[in-house]
Amino acid sequence: MEANELINRAMARGRMTLTEAEAKKLLSKYDVPVVDEVVVNNGEEAAVQAENIGFPVVLKGLGEKVTHKTELGLVRLNLGNEEEVKQAAAAIAESAGADLEGYLVQPMLSGRREFVAGLVRDPQFGPVVMFGWGGVFTEALRDVAFRIAPFDETEADRMLDEVRAAGLLGAFRGEALADRDAIIKALVGLSRLGTEFPEVAEIDVNPLLVGPDGRVTAVDALVALSRESQLTQRHFESEAVQTDKSFMDAMFHPKSIAVIGVPRTMEAGWLGLMGSIQAFGYPGRLYPINPKADEINGLKAYASLTDVPEPVDLVLVSVPAPLVPAALRDCVASGNKNVHIFSAGFKETGEAEGIRLQEEIEDIARKGGLRVIGPNCMGLYVPKARIVTWMSPSGESGPVAFISQSGGHAQDFTHYSSRFGIHFSKVISFGNALTLDSTDFLEYLGEDEETKIITMYLEGIQNGPKLLRQITELNRRKPVIVYKGGLTEFGARAVASHTGSLAGGEHIWDALYRQSGAVKVNSLEEMADMLLAFLHLPPARGHRVGILGTGGGIGVAATDTCARAGLEVPVLTEKTQKAFREFVPAAGNSIRNPVDAHPAISDLGNLEKALNILAGDPLVDVMILSIAIDWLFNVEEGGYVRKLAEYIAEQSRKHTSGKPLVVCWRRFRPDQGMEEVEHFFQKTLYDAGVPVYDNLSRAAITLSKFADYHRFINTGGR
């Protein structure tokens, strides 16, 4: 029987799980090495087959309605002869009653290494495959790795190494090396099965037993079906044809804008949408819509969008939520397609009226073919096009794009980044994602020549597989940095399998990061830290850090901090140490790494020597220069720190042998003069494009993730 027949037959009979025998038949077609087994009708047949298989055997009750076999006593292990098989069959028949339809006879396999493989269907990502520590302790130990399907052998191979129990795959206590390839094929098979059959909702292969000879066998299996999962899959496949470049171009560089809902007078503290656009010097045609005004802020006002003399490139909607449906109908009526809905009060309120309103406007938008940014968002900020919806934006354009589900984050992050000389090509705050979602913007920005690095703040997504495909493809050309909000929230849902119950929370998003190589950050601050590295540093060849610094306890703290961040702190070569020893005395200094040596920092000539020596060490991949302002301030009352800043800004990169160097500083003394020097130090380095951080932890985390990215790009993540 073919795979689809097995599935269809069960569903036709209203069954939402396959029997164990069916499940294994299905899985065997997808490279899962299932145990050799025979289905029989009664104890006599079982005894005969057991003889063929060879004792000891396992006997299991089988039936369409038979679940929880172990708990019901329908699994009998280690049967040593024909008589025991017959007795077991009788006992099973008694326990199962009318539900019993037959028996499974299997060889009794031994093996201490039990793994689990499985599949679960995530509402955002579709089929997701799990591998981990198995057997009865699966859920107690939660030692598992996930991958979003489809994926290939290389990815499955990486997955194996992610679980703590990976060590058990090697030769283990007298047992042979596990057949790693068999596990890899099985995982890829599960990925294929999940991709081909949306009606397969969950799979548990548990245990996936590794025998003393290393052979891998699926001893038990569960396959759960669902009609809902079919719907999710169809949703992923039905891509609205919205990501047409020309309309995106029009939205991001609009020649004309209409704003529905412009107050006659400005609110206190905020210019409003139109005011912000005007204040930013927007050069295009701007049409305020307000039925109660003739003119607003020097511009002719229109009573309705339908009165505006042309279809515009972008309509901004800023009326209270209950009036939004009417505004959208006006858009449809007047042939306007590109809309940003600023207004809030929809699905995000979690209240009935808001949810109903969102459904109403979604219906209008879809039927009318509207391309909607929002609702509940700040829309677009494009410095070159002079469009923005908030106050005091930077007027400078730069190579970074930001796709943000939060409007607050869009404003805050662009303001914050400008401190560090980071500027933006395009920023999109898209809120509730009525018709345009993050993937639509990602597609556009992937081709946007002004955009070299893409940052994203995401809460929910509508098409996980597409997001994964896009980031995976893009990330090599343009680093993609993703801040996922809500990672710690665990959705409660009913699940049938171990795999399902283990799939919550961060696991699946971690799979996205691991598979795509996207850079994971957990805050806006961290996102800016990463941007400084991506904007200014040469590639990192590895994770081994050389640290040059001075000041209290830095050696110990730096080693701890770097180790926690995922960097290695190698002991420098003899040659390097000897070179340092020539101008750094032993007392009060350390030169093994970290190089904690006042003499190497407190003189510019020595600093240059020290940078050259450190960069020349073959054990060093990346470098941190750690400046304790407190300890250097006394030299020339801050004058030396200023000179140091200028030296680092202008000269340091010539002495790093092409290795990435970041700078961090500390300043503990509450001293006005020191604060000024600190500002000068930072500003000088930002202006020069030298990544600089206000503590070692930020520097170390940034460098470590930066090295992760380059390892991924160079080796596929190994």
Next chain:
Amino acid sequence: MEANELINRAMARGRMTLTEAEAKKLLSKYDVPVVDEVVVNNGEEAAVQAENIGFPVVLKGLGEKVTHKTELGLVRLNLGNEEEVKQAAAAIAESAGADLEGYLVQPMLSGRREFVAGLVRDPQFGPVVMFGWGGVFTEALRDVAFRIAPFDETEADRMLDEVRAAGLLGAFRGEALADRDAIIKALVGLSRLGTEFPEVAEIDVNPLLVGPDGRVTAVDALVALSRESQLTQRHFESEAVQTDKSFMDAMFHPKSIAVIGVPRTMEAGWLGLMGSIQAFGYPGRLYPINPKADEINGLKAYASLTDVPEPVDLVLVSVPAPLVPAALRDCVASGNKNVHIFSAGFKETGEAEGIRLQEEIEDIARKGGLRVIGPNCMGLYVPKARIVTWMSPSGESGPVAFISQSGGHAQDFTHYSSRFGIHFSKVISFGNALTLDSTDFLEYLGEDEETKIITMYLEGIQNGPKLLRQITELNRRKPVIVYKGGLTEFGARAVASHTGSLAGGEHIWDALYRQSGAVKVNSLEEMADMLLAFLHLPPARGHRVGILGTGGGIGVAATDTCARAGLEVPVLTEKTQKAFREFVPAAGNSIRNPVDAHPAISDLGNLEKALNILAGDPLVDVMILSIAIDWLFNVEEGGYVRKLAEYIAEQSRKHTSGKPLVVCWRRFRPDQGMEEVEHFFQKTLYDAGVPVYDNLSRAAITLSKFADYHRFINTGGR
């Protein structure tokens, strides 16, 4: 045979491990429930005993030289009748050869739940007991908890809950509840055994099997002995009688000080030891020692300490390392006992000459009865006594003491803390701890009336058990905050057991934190954050946080941040939500928790209402007020933020129902006016003693650890 006889006999014969039978005999005396077993001489006897025990049985080869029994095939499982026992005995005899001295016959126990218990002797902490997931996968899974011995049943009980596999102790898949008490008693027994017998170096009880009936049995056991561990233990017990209060009083409030090694002219950038003391306004008698000067900085100079007219309360030594031995000899000769050695260049260099020098001065100090702070450290900072060895210290005295192994940290932390209005009673930088160690200072500060909170920065310690006892006792009266440097460094050492190989790194220090309730921090910044809470907040009754704030993405970020920090973010009661809804509209606001509501923050009357409502919610234990300066600045161009600061400083605590409230703020816009407002906001709150942090993560981590502390104090850590 008594325990000491078993151990002594083995050591007398030069054996460093007990046989399995001896090990179990020893363990059974310490409440470890070992399997019933019989020692026999040959296969015939084994068969007879197997009959008595009941089949199936396990047969093991036994002998003083027999190790790695499993690998050598000397363990035969599941023997079903007499014949099989005899055959197995013969096979074992063949494999073991001349080393075989007899056999162990045990019942064949079944059980899927395998744990491990063990003991290891740590050079800093002495005997440490482990419990965790056991069986052959112990090291692959590393699911273990440690406790420093001795400890009691309550502590052992907490230990059980720390391992992920704790769930297996409940009724599990048809198997009964584990006999938890038996495990607890066994762990306490191991603790006692380790304490009573310093020659017991390592123990592995693995597996500690839980049967289907819940019964707990030690199936196998290893006991390793060592003569070195005896020495460590003696070291812990030999307390030098140094912690005499009167001499400590003299050191911390010296009426006279001599400084050996005062340069005739001040160095650039630093006043030196004597200069710093003078600049701080020290009122006592000060004697500079310099054979080449008559007078230094207005004071009569002496050629040698022996020329000084009186024995002083404190001698400061600041000559190059090679001259320190002579200086110490002068101390001994002149009857001076209290010494601070500032000089570096000793053991900390890791170089042969430095190590030799340290041994030399230790010898002089011990023989001469010197009480030495240092070498390689900054010594004492006592604002009330006007002594300090660095520049620009705060002159104010406060309730915090700091014991720091790093001189840099001592300076940096006191400078840094003064920004927040945190001041110190006594600060000790003690470096290499030649004769006075952290525990000596801790003992003194525990009784010091000026000290209400104790902070510590530690790298290595000499007497872990004493430190544990002291902190455990002190922590209830005076919170103890410990920053341990070097936690991520794993010492490589040869070990005989699983327990030993799992005991590295953070595990044992975590045991110290868990047993003593000391507050764990990983940086100076975090230490200051915690001090603000301990200095200013009422006790926390739990970990449930209510968050009141406004601004971009705060809801999602706040929930993530608090969850990561270990706080719970409960959905507020219906009553609370209703009360908020009266003045907070649905669109653009959230009131479930976090309360993300601009109207509740942007008006002082509303803020007061909001605080009262939030504090009144019975689900809220602690509160965070999150202020986005960017979002409030536009109201009166910063004027509102200033009013807000003053309101929070003066009024907020009246509206928190006695619950702890901390404030955090963010400011993203690079705007001079905003920066000034930000400074005003912070300063106003620091001055008023309201804990305030520059981001939510710091606020959340602080509150969570603060709640941890109070839970520990109230419940012993549950």
